[in-house]
Amino acid sequence: MELIKKELDVEANVNKLRTVISFIDKQLEAVSCPMRAQFQIELSVEEIFVNIASYAYSPGTGMAQIKTIISADPPEAEITFIDRGMRYDPLAKDDPDVTLPASQRKVGGLGIFLTKKNMDSVSYEYRDECNILVLKKQLVRQ
Amino acid sequence: MDDLVIRKIRENNVLTVIAEGRIDTDTTPGFDADVNSSLDGITKLVLDFEKVSYISSSALRVLLDLHKKMTHINSRLIIRKPIDPVTEVFEITGFSDILNIEK
Numbered sequence A: 001m002e003l004i005k006k007e008l009d010v011e012a013n014v015n016k017l018r019t020v021i022s023f024i025d026k027q028l029e030a031v032s033c034p035m036r037a038q039f040q041i042e043l044s045v046e047e048i049f050v051n052i053a054s055y056a057y058s059p060g061t062g063m064a065q066i067k068t069i070i071s072a073d074p075p076e077a078e079i080t081f082i083d084r085g086m087r088y089d090p091l092a093k094d095d096p097d098v099t100l101p102a103s104q105r106k107v108g109g110l111g112i113f114l115t116k117k118n119m120d121s122v123s124y125e126y127r128d129e130c131n132i133l134v135l136k137k138q139l140v141r142q
Numbered sequence B: 001m002d003d004l005v006i007r008k009i010r011e012n013n014v015l016t017v018i019a020e021g022r023i024d025t026d027t028t029p030g031f032d033a034d035v036n037s038s039l040d041g042i043t044k045l046v047l048d049f050e051k052v053s054y055i056s057s058s059a060l061r062v063l064l065d066l067h068k069k070m071t072h073i074n075s076r077l078i079i080r081k082p083i084d085p086v087t088e089v090f091e092i093t094g095f096s097d098i099l100n101i102e103k
Helices: A014-030 A035-056 A110-118 B028-036 B057-072 B084-092
Strands: A003-011 A063-072 A075-083 A121-127 A130-138 B004-011 B014-023 B044-055 B076-080 B100-102
Touching: A003 A014, A014 A035, A014 A063, A014 A075, A035 A063, A035 A075, A035 A110, A035 A130, A035 B044, A035 B084, A110 B057, A110 B084, B004 B028, B014 B028, B014 B057, B028 B057, B044 B057, B044 B084, B057 B076
Parallel strands: B014 B044, B044 B076, B076 B100
Antiparallel strands: A003 A063, A063 A075, A075 A130, A121 A130, B004 B014
């Protein structure tokens, strides 16, 4: 079984979003990830990274580490986000009510909701003063 | 990676905004400001999404605001021809029940 492991240490700042997405895309494209899976992974990575960049170290700054493992059989991406910011479990919040009319809609929480819907699994743990969030997604046509 | 290019066409009270590229956390503020600066006297706003390759939840925030704004002045917002993965974002979040989407 073939494994490709990569790591990116990046400032947790929204202006680094393109750096993060390019890092992810390069690896997905190397294994010819289907377009729809790539869209869903980019979306999830953006939502998680922007959350960390916006809140983890607020009002200060800090680093985020992103580790990827691409495995071949079955083709799957595992993407881990690690930060040393404020303890925060994004999975603990209730899902937003997506049936409400426009006038009652709030947009908070839609990013993590989309992430949960689009990934095969999303897990969170707090260990050694780190927030650790892991996304997994099979890279197959759906 | 493609950025976002916006072209605006105004015919009488109809504004068509042709967006091309990605509407993400980076490009959403510019998209928001650009569209909102052109809404005076508009009764129908068409967002042509055929060449929008990607949206994230940041775009949903702006679309909901635009929808509310247009509804408030008895006007219409139409999203034209979003690609399938973008349509799925609307479906998952229930935005397909709120927005007028033309396939």
